[in-house]
Amino acid sequence: MAAVDFFSGAPVTPNLDVDWIHGSRRRAAAGEPLIRVHRHDDHSFILRQSKATSFEAPFLYLLFGNSRALLLDTGATADAAQFPLRATVDSIMTGWLAAHPTPGYGLLVAHTHGHGDHIAGDGQFADRPDTEVVGAGVAAVRAFFGFDDDGVPVRVDLGVRALEAIHTPGHQDAAITLFDPWTGWLLTGDTVCPGRLYVEDMTAFTASLDRMVALARARRVSSVLGSHIEMTARRGRDYPAGTLFQPDEPPLQMSVDQLAEVSAAAHAVASRPGAHVFDHFIIFNGPCRAAFRRQRMRRLANRMRGR
Numbered sequence: 001m002a003a004v005d006f007f008s009g010a011p012v013t014p015n016l017d018v019d020w021i022h023g024s025r026r027r028a029a030a031g032e033p034l035i036r037v038h039r040h041d042d043h044s045f046i047l048r049q050s051k052a053t054s055f056e057a058p059f060l061y062l063l064f065g066n067s068r069a070l071l072l073d074t075g076a077t078a079d080a081a082q083f084p085l086r087a088t089v090d091s092i093m094t095g096w097l098a099a100h101p102t103p104g105y106g107l108l109v110a111h112t113h114g115h116g117d118h119i120a121g122d123g124q125f126a127d128r129p130d131t132e133v134v135g136a137g138v139a140a141v142r143a144f145f146g147f148d149d150d151g152v153p154v155r156v157d158l159g160v161r162a163l164e165a166i167h168t169p170g171h172q173d174a175a176i177t178l179f180d181p182w183t184g185w186l187l188t189g190d191t192v193c194p195g196r197l198y199v200e201d202m203t204a205f206t207a208s209l210d211r212m213v214a215l216a217r218a219r220r221v222s223s224v225l226g227s228h229i230e231m232t233a234r235r236g237r238d239y240p241a242g243t244l245f246q247p248d249e250p251p252l253q254m255s256v257d258q259l260a261e262v263s264a265a266a267h268a269v270a271s272r273p274g275a276h277v278f279d280h281f282i283i284f285n286g287p288c289r290a291a292f293r294r295q296r297m298r299r300l301a302n303r304m305r306g307r
């Protein structure tokens with residue numbers, strides 16, 4: 001069996017015209033899957049956790065190389081009955097391995113960052129053979145990837161498919177960004193997504209965005225893909241945190257120009273705490289107590305209207 005050639009033909013034709021909208025307990029009861037699987041190409045899958053199990057409804061990425069696959073993030077729910085991530089990943093991997101038999105094929109489980117809604121399913125992989133789960137803390141992440149302070153991208157080789165990783169703290173101290181030359185994806189976690197960008201450390205956040213823009217400009221990036229959709233299709237309008245059904249979502253993917261917009265916006269509001277609304281994202285600089293109160297009120301109002 002010939003190895004997959006991840007060089008010629010890269011990047012593959014984008015296939016991101018997906019209707020991601022799903023969720024709510026009612027729809028799950030009506031037979032909607034608990035994890036939505038999108039096969040982007042033969043070797044790249046995007047998974048979305050249903051809002052039936054978590055309002056966070058994060059996106060996860062499963063990328064195949066010739067010697068191992070990478071699962072980026074493990075979702076917001078630990079319980080395999082509510083969130084059958086291991087079974088879903090195993091079934092996709094069984095299919096891939098049937099077409100590409102590879103003895104001892106590995107699985108690397110890593111995280112965009114260490115927040116609970118990105119690592120909760122780690123335990124489902126604890127006893128999986130040929131599997132390495134990177135720890136969620138910043139020390140484990142630095143040690144695994146070998147980041148140092150010069151910010152030079154680090155190679156993560158899946159077997160001919162070689163990704164590049166950079167350490168991008170600011171939203172959270174263990175946050176990373178990955179570039180995949182096969183798809184052209186820049187995977188940005190919660191640092192950049194069409195949603196609320198919560199900033200824990202603004203100095204680190206703006207420095208990370210500078211490095212992300214520099215990397216994106218130096219590579220053939222097709223799409224910037226984060227971990228959540230929290231905006232509506234209306235400019236500057238988000239679904240309040242906790243929303244269980246989002247019928248009017250914008251696409252998941254953002255452009256390199258939009259990444260540069262996030263960077264410029266973060267620099268512009270860096271010295272001003274509070275929530276700052278832009279067309280395609282909202283920057284939460286610091287604790288933002290008033291903005292969170294407004295979020296709670298909007299969520300409550302929506303619940304009372306049955307949304």
Ligand SMILES: [Zn+2]
Binds near residue numbers: 190
């Ligand atoms: Zn987060």
